[in-house]
Amino acid sequence: MTLEAIKYKAGQLQILDQLLLPAESKYIPVAGVKDGWNAIYKMQVRGAPAIAIVGCLSLVVEIYDKQYDTKDALQSEIVEQLQYLVTSRPTAVNLKLAADDVKALAESLLANETVNGEGMKQEIIKSVEQMLVKDIEDNRAIGDNGANALLKGVDRPLKLLTHCNTGSLATAGYGTALGVIRSVNERNLLDHVYCTETRPYNQGARLTAYELVHDKLPATLVTDSMVAALLNSTKVDAIIVGADRVAANGDTANKIGTYQLAVVAKHHAVPFYVAAPFTSIDVAIQDGSRIKIEERPEQELTHIGGQRIAAPGIGCWNPAFDVTPAELITGIITERGVLKPSELAEKVRQK
Ligand SMILES: CSC[C@@H](O)[C@@H](O)C(=O)COP(=O)(O)O
Numbered sequence: 001m002t003l004e005a006i007k008y009k010a011g012q013l014q015i016l017d018q019l020l021l022p023a024e025s026k027y028i029p030v031a032g033v034k035d036g037w038n039a040i041y042k043m044q045v046r047g048a049p050a051i052a053i054v055g056c057l058s059l060v061v062e063i064y065d066k067q068y069d070t071k072d073a074l075q076s077e078i079v080e081q082l083q084y085l086v087t088s089r090p091t092a093v094n095l096k097l098a099a100d101d102v103k104a105l106a107e108s109l110l111a112n113e114t115v116n117g118e119g120m121k122q123e124i125i126k127s128v129e130q131m132l133v134k135d136i137e138d139n140r141a142i143g144d145n146g147a148n149a150l151l152k153g154v155d156r157p158l159k160l161l162t163h164c165n166t167g168s169l170a171t172a173g174y175g176t177a178l179g180v181i182r183s184v185n186e187r188n189l190l191d192h193v194y195c196t197e198t199r200p201y202n203q204g205a206r207l208t209a210y211e212l213v214h215d216k217l218p219a220t221l222v223t224d225s226m227v228a229a230l231l232n233s234t235k236v237d238a239i240i241v242g243a244d245r246v247a248a249n250g251d252t253a254n255k256i257g258t259y260q261l262a263v264v265a266k267h268h269a270v271p272f273y274v275a276a277p278f279t280s281i282d283v284a285i286q287d288g289s290r291i292k293i294e295e296r297p298e299q300e301l302t303h304i305g306g307q308r309i310a311a312p313g314i315g316c317w318n319p320a321f322d323v324t325p326a327e328l329i330t331g332i333i334t335e336r337g338v339l340k341p342s343e344l345a346e347k348v349r350q351k
Helices: 033-040 048-064 073-086 094-111 117-151 176-186 202-215 224-233 260-266 341-349
Strands: 006-009 012-016 028-029 156-160 190-196 219-222 239-240 243-248 253-254 271-274 321-324 332-334 338-340
Touching: 006 048, 006 117, 006 224, 033 073, 033 156, 048 073, 048 094, 048 117, 073 094, 073 117, 073 176, 094 117, 117 156, 117 271, 117 332, 117 338, 156 176, 176 190, 176 239, 176 271, 190 224, 202 219, 202 224, 202 239, 219 224, 239 260, 253 260, 260 271, 260 321, 332 341, 338 341
Parallel strands: 156 190, 156 239, 190 219, 239 271, 271 332
Antiparallel strands: 006 012, 012 028, 243 253, 253 321, 332 338
């Protein structure tokens, strides 16, 4: 049975509360946009693609049973709610791009005189529901493309390392970087996977480790600070991470700690891949210096499971993401192939 972070059917949305994992598997209802915003902000759901899907589905839940007097009223509700939703977490671009698509669709339906109010609503609901299907298809393609690239000219099982959580819990299913690892495993060519703890919020230890154990993959947990020692002592074939926002030049914002992994990978000549769907690529931003980095509450750093671990009174800096410069990235594994960072912008334009 595959792990399901998001359960949706006909206007009913539930998410697996990721703050309770791995101790407890509990689905909570998302009854509308306010619930969606809160679940995303509190990180009950997280991971760039899952954030976008839950955000947009919370809008669907919001409008599903409501009656609108006019198409304009529906349009205003959609625009207002999406503007609010994108304020939940600022770094991942997926929700913003998905919101832009929904707004553009609403705009064109509003202008189309052959479509009535109910028709407009149903079209919008249908297009958001499609996101779940499309995300899994993209992840499968990313998995295949990544496995092909990693296994090219290689006839022995691979040792791979990943950071944060990019699996079924971070997406509609299967995963991006973890999807690549799953694809390598499906070809019986996975020797071992190392997952980092991912301080401060431990998505690696809590969530990726949970997925790896669930799938019975050969895996070992390391702290973030052990990676240099690991690469020095063990032949790791590649590091694969996800992305929250890839700028036009290939600079990539991802979970804090990604940048230091890329630096260490370069020192040890280990290929460093980013696995990300096109929904994580933001060509409107030229380079990584312009990506807004979310800062999270200091409790995520000072406490673990509600227990204070840091000395009271100490100041904290808690950026949730960092930016890895394009020159440290071997390739960006997308649903449309593995691209060099420099090829990215052109490929997006060809869409
Ligand atoms: C496919 S998920 C890609 C990224 O969103 C992931 O690597 C990541 O950084 C998640 O951060 P999080 O703060 O847990 O939402």
